[in-house]
Amino acid sequence: MQEEKEISQAVVRRMPRYYRHLGELLEAGVERISSNDLSRRMNVTASQIRQDLNNFGGFGQQGYGYNVKYLHEEIGKVLGLNRRHNIIVIGAGNLGQALANYVKFEKHGFMITGLFDVKPELKGMLVRGIRIYMLDELEAFCAENQVDIAALTMPKEKADAIANRLVDLGIPAIWNFAHVDLELFDKNVVVENVHLSDSLMQLSYNIVKNQKK
Amino acid sequence: MQEEKEISQAVVRRMPRYYRHLGELLEAGVERISSNDLSRRMNVTASQIRQDLNNFGGFGQQGYGYNVKYLHEEIGKVLGLNRRHNIIVIGAGNLGQALANYVKFEKHGFMITGLFDVKPELKGMLVRGIRIYMLDELEAFCAENQVDIAALTMPKEKADAIANRLVDLGIPAIWNFAHVDLELFDKNVVVENVHLSDSLMQLSYNIVKNQKK
DNA sequence: TAGATTGTTAATCGATTAACAATC
DNA sequence: TAGATTGTTAATCGATTAACAATC
Numbered sequence: 001m002q003e004e005k006e007i008s009q010a011v012v013r014r015m016p017r018y019y020r021h022l023g024e025l026l027e028a029g030v031e032r033i034s035s036n037d038l039s040r041r042m043n044v045t046a047s048q049i050r051q052d053l054n055n056f057g058g059f060g061q062q063g064y065g066y067n068v069k070y071l072h073e074e075i076g077k078v079l080g081l082n083r084r085h086n087i088i089v090i091g092a093g094n095l096g097q098a099l100a101n102y103v104k105f106e107k108h109g110f111m112i113t114g115l116f117d118v119k120p121e122l123k124g125m126l127v128r129g130i131r132i133y134m135l136d137e138l139e140a141f142c143a144e145n146q147v148d149i150a151a152l153t154m155p156k157e158k159a160d161a162i163a164n165r166l167v168d169l170g171i172p173a174i175w176n177f178a179h180v181d182l183e184l185f186d187k188n189v190v191v192e193n194v195h196l197s198d199s200l201m202q203l204s205y206n207i208v209k210n211q212k213k
Numbered sequence: 214m215q216e217e218k219e220i221s222q223a224v225v226r227r228m229p230r231y232y233r234h235l236g237e238l239l240e241a242g243v244e245r246i247s248s249n250d251l252s253r254r255m256n257v258t259a260s261q262i263r264q265d266l267n268n269f270g271g272f273g274q275q276g277y278g279y280n281v282k283y284l285h286e287e288i289g290k291v292l293g294l295n296r297r298h299n300i301i302v303i304g305a306g307n308l309g310q311a312l313a314n315y316v317k318f319e320k321h322g323f324m325i326t327g328l329f330d331v332k333p334e335l336k337g338m339l340v341r342g343i344r345i346y347m348l349d350e351l352e353a354f355c356a357e358n359q360v361d362i363a364a365l366t367m368p369k370e371k372a373d374a375i376a377n378r379l380v381d382l383g384i385p386a387i388w389n390f391a392h393v394d395l396e397l398f399d400k401n402v403v404v405e406n407v408h409l410s411d412s413l414m415q416l417s418y419n420i421v422k423n424q425k426k
Numbered sequence: 427t428a429g430a431t432t433g434t435t436a437a438t439c440g441a442t443t444a445a446c447a448a449t450c
Numbered sequence: 451t452a453g454a455t456t457g458t459t460a461a462t463c464g465a466t467t468a469a470c471a472a473t474c
Contacts, residue, residue: 010442012419013415020392020411034456042394045444048442053457054456062454064455066456098308102307149420188423197321199407200318201228202228203386204292207386210385223466247432258468260467264467274473275473
């Protein structure tokens with residue numbers, strides 16, 4: 001198969017933001033938009049918008065601009081939002097339950113289908129209709145249900161072991177909230193980190209910097 | 214005052230990760246480490262590590278490497294972790310309460326001092342000892358308590374209005390979990406976005422890409 | 427001292443911006 | 451057709467990597 005030109009993660013990181021803004025324009029009833037108008041709205045250069053989009057296809061039309069509905073759909077496809085993703089959440093603590101309660105994800109095809117924990121008192125509980133299983137039921141669950149993404153919200157000490165157990169089960173992607181860099185033996189598994197502490201520290205850095213001015 | 218050389222956000226984003234790894238080394242009783250050993254551990258180049266650190270000072274010693282404890286402390290100072298940051302959380306829903314329950318932040322000086330919501334039934338409730346106030350008590354609270362960071366976890370429709378109210382109150386930084394790009398009239402306010410949906414979409418992109426191979 | 431490893435300058439690489447021909 | 455705006459090539463800018471002299 002022809003090797004496609006690798007698209008940089010810098011570009012990929014920007015795509016959800018385009019998708020979001022186009023969704024807002026769509027809701028506002030805007031039919032078409034030029035890279036220039038979009039650039040003003042998003043505070044990026046028009047040039048970057050055109051470059052970014054052209055990594056995935058020629059979605060615009062000279063003299064016209066971009067059709068909002070069409071571009072929104074196409075970016076959705078690029079991001080894989082045209083298919084369903086089943087998510088399990090490992091760790092049914094506050095963060096795990098918060099994720100389970102977050103309905104917005106479903107709009108884009110991300111469905112949480114199970115929560116897992118080790119605390120016996122949680123067994124069988126429902127969070128917004130989603131069942132909490134015991135961690136030792138994980139293998140059985142995965143045998144019967146397709147799982148596309150596992151979100152890790154357990155303490156960092158347990159993250160590596162469980163992550164590799166998930167990899168063994170053939171789960172292709174990990175959404176990691178545990179405060180470690182996962183060490184996976186299968187490098188093909190996709191990992192996306194959400195390190196809230198790191199984010200706070202960046203914020204803190206910028207506060208201190210700002211106060212020096 | 215002498216204008217300091219601006220440090221790129223690319224560098225700033227990497228600092229919390231250095232801090233974390235040095236913390237782990239410290240706990241493991243490691244006394245010193247060379248950029249080369251650290252680079253192997255973190256999967257970055259030794260050259261980048263030395264460049265990054267030298268933006269903030271010469272923390273190492275030729276022929277020796279870096280003293281783990283010292284470097285950890287210095288990066289902590291760079292990130293502003295040597296001072297206390299008071300955080301209020303706007304929106305006492307699942308995510309807001311999950312943040313309030315997250316004890317780890319306190320270790321680095323980030324203290325949540327209040328939650329705010331509009332639902333009357335939440336008024337006066339405690340989450341891990343932290344009180345939930347009504348949103349109309351915000352001004353009074355800020356008059357009596359120093360607030361360094363406001364975390365926004367309310368629905369996106371309300372985010373802009375509340376964010377600008379916070380800016381008016383002189384709060385210097387916003388940790389934004391609402392799914393919008395905030396439009397602030399004061400550009401000096403520091404904003405750090407945590408867009409969970411965007412993160413999921415990136416993950417989704419990479420899953421689809423991986424499956425094509 | 428000899429060996430190790432930093433701090434820093436120079437070289438390379440990649441990402442962003444500018445420019446413009448193509449074309450709707 | 452004339453005007454607008456894309457898609458794409460070329461130029462610039464910035465970030466990463468390599469190299470090495472300084473020095474512990």
